[in-house]
Amino acid sequence: MLIKLTGGTVYDPASGIDGQQQDIYIQDGRIVNKPVEDIQVDREYDLKGKTVMAGAIDMHTHIGGGKVNIARTLMPEGHRADPVARTHSTRSGCGHATPSTFVTGYRYAEMGYTTGFEPAVLPTNARQAHMEMADIPILDKGGYIMLGSDDYLLRMMAAKKDQKAINDYVAWTIHAAKGIGVKVVNAGGISAFKFNQRRLDLDEQNSHYGVTPRAILKTLATAVKELGIAHPLHVHGCNLGVPGNMNTTLDTIQGIGGLPLHLTHIQFHSYGTEGDFKFSSGAAQIAETINKNKNITVDVGQIMFGQTVTASGDSMIQFINHKHASPNKWVTMDIECDAGCGIVPFKYKDQNFVNALQWAIGLETFLLVDDPWRISLTTDHPNGAPFTSYPHLIRLLMDRSFRNEVLSTIHPEAQKMTTLASINREYSLQEIAIMTRAGAARLIGLKDRGGLGSGNWGDVTVYTDNADRQLMFEKPAYVFKDGELVVKDGKIVHTKWGTTHVVKPDFDVSVEKDLRKYFDRFLTMKLDNFKISDDEITEDGRGSLTVHPTKGEAV
Amino acid sequence: MAEITEVPSPFCGIGTDDLTIQVDGVLLKVTKNGCTVNTPAFEQGITDTRPRVDGKEVNLGAAVAKAAALLKAANQPVIGGCATDVSGMRALLALADRIGAVVDNMNFTGARRNFLVLQDSGWINTTLTEVKNRCDLLLVVGVDIEAFAPRFFEHYLWNEASMFLDDTGKREVIYLGQAPSGNASTSPNGKKAQVFECPLSALPEVAAVLRALVKGNPIREALAGGVAVADLQAIADKLKAAKYSVVTWAAGALAYSQAELTVQTLSEMVKDLNSQNTRSSGLTLGGKEGDQTANQVCGWTTGYPARMRFSSGFPEYDPYLNDANFLLDNGEADAFVWVQAFNAGAVPPVTAVPTIVVGRSGMTFEKEPDVFIPVGTPGIDHAGHAYRMDNVVAIRLKKLRDSGLPTTAQVLSAIEQAL
Numbered sequence: 001m002l003i004k005l006t007g008g009t010v011y012d013p014a015s016g017i018d019g020q021q022q023d024i025y026i027q028d029g030r031i032v033n034k035p036v037e038d039i040q041v042d043r044e045y046d047l048k049g050k051t052v053m054a055g056a057i058d059m060h061t062h063i064g065g066g067k068v069n070i071a072r073t074l075m076p077e078g079h080r081a082d083p084v085a086r087t088h089s090t091r092s093g094c095g096h097a098t099p100s101t102f103v104t105g106y107r108y109a110e111m112g113y114t115t116g117f118e119p120a121v122l123p124t125n126a127r128q129a130h131m132e133m134a135d136i137p138i139l140d141k142g143g144y145i146m147l148g149s150d151d152y153l154l155r156m157m158a159a160k161k162d163q164k165a166i167n168d169y170v171a172w173t174i175h176a177a178k179g180i181g182v183k184v185v186n187a188g189g190i191s192a193f194k195f196n197q198r199r200l201d202l203d204e205q206n207s208h209y210g211v212t213p214r215a216i217l218k219t220l221a222t223a224v225k226e227l228g229i230a231h232p233l234h235v236h237g238c239n240l241g242v243p244g245n246m247n248t249t250l251d252t253i254q255g256i257g258g259l260p261l262h263l264t265h266i267q268f269h270s271y272g273t274e275g276d277f278k279f280s281s282g283a284a285q286i287a288e289t290i291n292k293n294k295n296i297t298v299d300v301g302q303i304m305f306g307q308t309v310t311a312s313g314d315s316m317i318q319f320i321n322h323k324h325a326s327p328n329k330w331v332t333m334d335i336e337c338d339a340g341c342g343i344v345p346f347k348y349k350d351q352n353f354v355n356a357l358q359w360a361i362g363l364e365t366f367l368l369v370d371d372p373w374r375i376s377l378t379t380d381h382p383n384g385a386p387f388t389s390y391p392h393l394i395r396l397l398m399d400r401s402f403r404n405e406v407l408s409t410i411h412p413e414a415q416k417m418t419t420l421a422s423i424n425r426e427y428s429l430q431e432i433a434i435m436t437r438a439g440a441a442r443l444i445g446l447k448d449r450g451g452l453g454s455g456n457w458g459d460v461t462v463y464t465d466n467a468d469r470q471l472m473f474e475k476p477a478y479v480f481k482d483g484e485l486v487v488k489d490g491k492i493v494h495t496k497w498g499t500t501h502v503v504k505p506d507f508d509v510s511v512e513k514d515l516r517k518y519f520d521r522f523l524t525m526k527l528d529n530f531k532i533s534d535d536e537i538t539e540d541g542r543g544s545l546t547v548h549p550t551k552g553e554a555v
Numbered sequence: 556m557a558e559i560t561e562v563p564s565p566f567c568g569i570g571t572d573d574l575t576i577q578v579d580g581v582l583l584k585v586t587k588n589g590c591t592v593n594t595p596a597f598e599q600g601i602t603d604t605r606p607r608v609d610g611k612e613v614n615l616g617a618a619v620a621k622a623a624a625l626l627k628a629a630n631q632p633v634i635g636g637c638a639t640d641v642s643g644m645r646a647l648l649a650l651a652d653r654i655g656a657v658v659d660n661m662n663f664t665g666a667r668r669n670f671l672v673l674q675d676s677g678w679i680n681t682t683l684t685e686v687k688n689r690c691d692l693l694l695v696v697g698v699d700i701e702a703f704a705p706r707f708f709e710h711y712l713w714n715e716a717s718m719f720l721d722d723t724g725k726r727e728v729i730y731l732g733q734a735p736s737g738n739a740s741t742s743p744n745g746k747k748a749q750v751f752e753c754p755l756s757a758l759p760e761v762a763a764v765l766r767a768l769v770k771g772n773p774i775r776e777a778l779a780g781g782v783a784v785a786d787l788q789a790i791a792d793k794l795k796a797a798k799y800s801v802v803t804w805a806a807g808a809l810a811y812s813q814a815e816l817t818v819q820t821l822s823e824m825v826k827d828l829n830s831q832n833t834r835s836s837g838l839t840l841g842g843k844e845g846d847q848t849a850n851q852v853c854g855w856t857t858g859y860p861a862r863m864r865f866s867s868g869f870p871e872y873d874p875y876l877n878d879a880n881f882l883l884d885n886g887e888a889d890a891f892v893w894v895q896a897f898n899a900g901a902v903p904p905v906t907a908v909p910t911i912v913v914g915r916s917g918m919t920f921e922k923e924p925d926v927f928i929p930v931g932t933p934g935i936d937h938a939g940h941a942y943r944m945d946n947v948v949a950i951r952l953k954k955l956r957d958s959g960l961p962t963t964a965q966v967l968s969a970i971e972q973a974l
Contacts, residue, residue, distance in 0.1 A: 008971040069854045076674055076872050079858035083869040092652050092869040094858035100870070101855045120660055124684075127940065127949040129640055133857045151688075151718055194689065196834050198797070209720065223671045231608075294803075311588055319829065335947055336684040337718060343677070425612050521716040524683045526561045529951055536951065539938075540964075 001042050002027045002035065003483060008047030011429050012054065014451030018430045024310075026051065026458035029483040033454045047462055050477055053433045055459030056448050057112025057440035060234075060264055060299050063104050063141070064118045064132035066125045067311040067341040071098045071382070074343055075309050077327075085422040090492050097308040097382040104392030105137035106256050106492050107388055112461030112476040115140040115449060115498070119183055119234060119264065120313045122146050124525075126177035130500065134542045138481050138492075140449070142501035143176045144234045148184035148216050148314055151337040153210040163222055166532065170223040171507035172515065172520075176531040180444060180501045181231035182224050185313040186238055187213035190340040193316035200316065202238050202248055202255070204297040211239050214255055221259040227505040228551035230445020232297060237269045238319045246282025250289055258295050263381040264445065265301025266290075267362040273463065275417055277353055281361045284419065287368035293436040297443055298369065299376035302362035302393055303326055303355065303372040304385030309345040313385060315436075318342020318393065337522070348385070356414035360407070364418060366397055367425045372434040380509060386444035391473035397427040398469045427531030431457060445548050497543040505550045557730055558586070558746030563950040565640070565897060565934045566596040568842035569683065569704045569711070570943035570950050581958050583935065590705040599899060601958055602917045603929040610923045615961065615969070618719045622892075622926045623973035625909045629890030632656040635879035635903060636895040636914075637849040639863050640939030640952060644852035650971045652865050657888070659879040660849040660861035661901065663842070664809030669839055670850075670860050671815040678822035679829055681801060681836035682945035685713045688718035690726060692797035694790065695748075696821060697732035700807040701739035703840055704838075704944075708739040727797075729790055731765070731782075732758050733808070751790075753781045755811055762817050765791060766824040769831075794828055794835060805840035835882050843945030844897040845933075851942050851949075880904055896930050896963045913966050916958075932961035 005024040010017050025032050062068050072079070079094035084103045086092035093100030099107060108116060116136075121129045121143035133141040147153055147170065156166055170182060189200040190213055194205050202214050210345060221233040237252055241244040249269040253261070263269065272280035290296050309325075313320050315332050322330040326347040333341050348355040359541075362384070368374045377394070383385040396403045407420055427435075441450025448456045460480040466472035475490030486494050512527065519527040537545050556579045567590065574597070575587035581601050585594045607617035613621075626632050632649050637660040653656045660666070672678065686693075693712065700707050716776035717723050728740045728748035732755065740748040753761055757780025764779035768791035774784050793802050802821055809817055821837065828835035841847060850879065853861040859872035875881075882888045884907045892911045895904035899917035903910060909925045912918065916929040933939035934952030937961075942949050 059601075069851060070673075071852075072858050073670070073673060073854050073860060074677065076859060079870070079872070083867075083871070085651055085868040086865075091649070091856075092865060093856070094870055100858045122947075125947050125949075126680075127951070128851070128942075128947070131949065133941065135645065135855060194685070194799070194834065196832065320647075325677075329673075330674060331673070331677045333947070334677045334681045335688075336682050336686045337688055338684070495869075522684070522688060522718050524570065524687060524711070525948065525950070526572050529561060529563055536940075540645070 001483070002039060004041045004044045005047050005052065005064050005460065005462070006044055008050045008052035010052045010452060011433040012452040013434045014054070014441070015453040021072055024460065025450055026460070026480065026483040026543055029458055031452055031456045031458055034037050045346040045478060049465060051429065051465050052452070052457070053460050053461050054437045054452050055479065055481065057115040057450055058108070058113055058387060058434040059117050059376050059444055060115045060119045060377065060378045060385055062118060062120065062311050062383070063116050063136060063545045065121060065129035066109040066376050067120070067343055068098055069132065071309045071311040071343045072100070074329060075345060076199070078307065078309070081165040089494060097386050098311070101132055101135035101163060102137060105139050109138040109479055109481065109487050109492060110490050111388070111390060111474065112463070112479050114138065114459040114479070114481050117141065117180070117444065118143040119228060120144070120146050120185060122313065122335060123150070123173050123177045124336040124338045127536070130178060130532065130537055133500070134537070134540060137495040138486050138498060140498035140501060142180040144181040144183035144231070145174050145179035146183045146185055146339055147173065148187040148220060149189065149339055152190070153187065153353060154191060154206065154211055155430050156213045157215060158209040163219070163226070166219055167223045167226050168511040170220070170504040171227050172511050175504055178500070178502050178532050178537065181229060182220060182233055183234040183236065184216065184220050185236040186240065186316055187216035187403065189213065189238060190313065193319065193340065194334050198316065198320070200238060202251055217252065217256065218259070221256060221261055225259055228550065229505060230551065231443060231481060232262045234262045234264055236264050236314060240268050241321065242269050243279045246270050246272050246286055246551055249286055253289050253293055253296055256295070260295050262297045264299050265378065265384065266298040267301045267303065267358065267365055267384070270361050270365060277413065279354055279357060280417055281357060281364060283361045284366035284368055287365055291370050297374045299378040300362050300365050301357040301378055301380035301384045303348050303353065303358045304379065304386065304389045304392065305348050305350045305359065307345070307347045308382045308385055309343060310383040311341065311343045313339055313341050315340030315342045318344050349532055350410045353411045353413050355416055356411035360414060360418035360420045363403065363420055364423065369424045373439045375435060375441065376440050377435045380397065391470045394432055394473045395470035398432065400424060415470055499544045499546045501546050501548060503550055504547050556694055559953065559955055562953055562955065563934065564593045565763040565845065565941040565950070565952055566843065566946040567592045567704045567706070568840070569707055570948060571706055571710060572950060575940065578956050581956050585956060592705060597935065599917060604916065604960065606926070606928040608926050614759065615928070618926050618928050619966065619969045619973050622911045624971045625890050625911060625925060626654050627974055631866060631888050632890040632892065633659065633882050633888040634892040634894060635659050636661050636893045636901070638845045638898065639894055639896040639963040640845065640947070641848055642711055642935035642939055643894070643896060643933065643967065644849055646964040646967035646971070648853060648856045650967050653974060654970055655866040655868065655883060657728060657864040657866065657877050657879065658853060658861055659848055659877055662807060662846040663862045663874070664878065666841065666846060666850065667862070668806040668809055668815040668818050670874060672822055673817045676819060676823065678837050679825050679835070680700050681838055683711055683943065686801055686838060687714050689799045690801040692727045692729070692793055692800040694794065694800060694802045695728065695730045696762065696802065696804045697755060698808040699733050699736050700840065702736050703805055705739070713743050716917070727793065728774070731761060731790070751759050751786055755809070757781055758809065761787070762820040766820050766827065768825050769794060769827050769921070779860060795831060795833060798834065800828065800835040801838050802805050802835065803840060807841065824911060836947065840944055844901070847939055847942035847944065847946050851946070872898060883908065895965060896932055907937050913963060916960060928966050930963050930966055931958055936960050936970065937962045
């Protein structure tokens, strides 16, 4: 099967193509060079005047796992307001803040997204995360394995085990839980909460293990680097949402000693304590520090006004946040001496000073970080806003007058506390393509996604140019997944199953000797029953595993 | 003959995965770590292997075709039971979506007492490994745990080693309402549980007074629901003094009207404790025969727990009106599918509407269903996944024997294909 996409204007930062008119050929799922003359084109799409990009990649979106399903169950009123009917090619479901799995796949694809990564896969809940993601059609997916409050790691650190032993444990866990990266959430804080500590600063000790968040970050960031995992340690920092936490964030960056770190939903970690309300923007200083420290990448976690439900592994902070629950219902869980979670519905209001300033802080961050290769476009779905708000966010970034128009409607004191009105930057299409495609792929280590050069998989999104960028990005003319047309005029026309992206870093198998004893003594599952086998991912015919090489490993 | 070790059980709800099972052809024998719940569930023999239509044996294709024809002719089909593994539930929901069916898990009336609370005010809950390593006080409300899961105490309280407790035998166990039927809750060093009995119907009052005492509100009566307020005060004091108390209940055991309000009182009490500078968590007992599995898969597929309908073309949830028994009794259903792959004793309610049973081999019916298709049991006849009671850990079920029985997923998908 040979497909020709003819005459579109191509934005492919991965190949350095910035708005050039080019034909693209897809053969049997992959993009190929222009074939020799005599091969017949089976299907041609005339894309003259259209904008062509690779399929978009959401590198941080809560789309699968226990906390997402609790969030779904918690909010039937949200689902009632957004029912999704069955069609001849799609399943029924529901949408809004935490859509059902099928609708998650459809709505992402309908916006031109073809890949999403669940950032908080608890090892003990990894089966569920993968089973839920297996029911998300069209998208490729993957997960970052959450460590840092797990008893085994903290126990190893308290016993001053060497880095090599920790690397083996980290790699073993990635294998067992089937991840592509490692995430740490409020390092050590989820564990500390179980010992009744209610806050844990960067240099504060966990009362049981005597280990600090700073030490955990350093240990895990080193493990990720030494194991050759492409995606840097994915860090949800200490003190999320706490006024003044910008200092924690700056300290985290400065203290990591140049190791690669990805600071996620940085907006929630960029708060100062100035002004009448003792809440101010730290975005300028954070952005400046990011600009200077090339080892740092971020995603924003932009908030949008409206109802959502926050679902986080950070049980310590979410327990504090329950005071803001709207509607007033919430869940906190301690999980398996491994992790935790907290689910709190939020209604962000533009006439609430704090919410309005959070909105501005996110946008300031986008606009003040110079290098689009080091910043990803996220709302920390659903925590800042549902992913369906991306087209609106893109318009805010690309259209200064629209941005200032919205700015003029938010809480007046928040307007005074942001420099947003004075920032002239408007994102270009190429910069959007970097943030949502090439940059995200590079950041996770996907070699053949996020680009349109020969050898890439045929994940392609075609937009109809429109000065209103929200309308343009809301409804692509065509979306291809692995070379198959899945969306036409913003509607699903065909579905398929994506692959699951993982890494399998090397480790010393003798790590299982101690682990097996540990499982038998302390845990509630046998070690061999804990490990997820490859066939668990593929046996229902819902996809495949794609193993990405770690650095230093032959492809 | 083969011996399979570390076998996980979908029957007890507590996720025991240390059984040793001897396999001789299709005969199973639990040789290690069995219990009164798991051993008979694993050892039950295969009787039916062939599907039946109108009581006559047919091949699978004919049974599937007949089932599809009955469903095609129906205006409002209802799928009950919903006792199967994750793949079975996936296929069940795909079929239900296609035919516009009501989906109702057989244990939902019990589980509803939890869901109503979760959806109204939420809770702070914990999981079994936390209990095993951290719990220093277990308050058991209205349930005889050892009858529910015989190995609960052995596994999760009287474990030899614990991460954070020096001596697990020093843990305190307090029963409120129901007294235990045996001595499983007595610690290995002989420490007995405290028991404060009261009738089930008094639990709302007892729980409310206990919560009030936790909050420091004065109670002027000497008795609450037959329990001395001084005793409840002592329990409240212990909850406040504990480092990590766990309050547990089984929604199914709270079989009285509006028991969700008792669950809510307990859950809010746990929240109160966490606001008083200590830690406490709830623990909901359940998870037998796929009930958590049904609610989980239905949750991610539709957004709602497993008492919902597709009859409008999209999912709609009503935890009362979509009760399968209610719909059958009211004449609101015109076809009934019963899916129960775990328990041959759990047969469908007798109904006049055309009935299709996709069930564990060995079911005996008061009224022969129009179609009966025996299926394999997840964790015995085929691999699969099931959720443990704490709703976080999904266990990987093993295939133990070659029985040739199809899986629930295969049968339900075949019916969907045949429509």
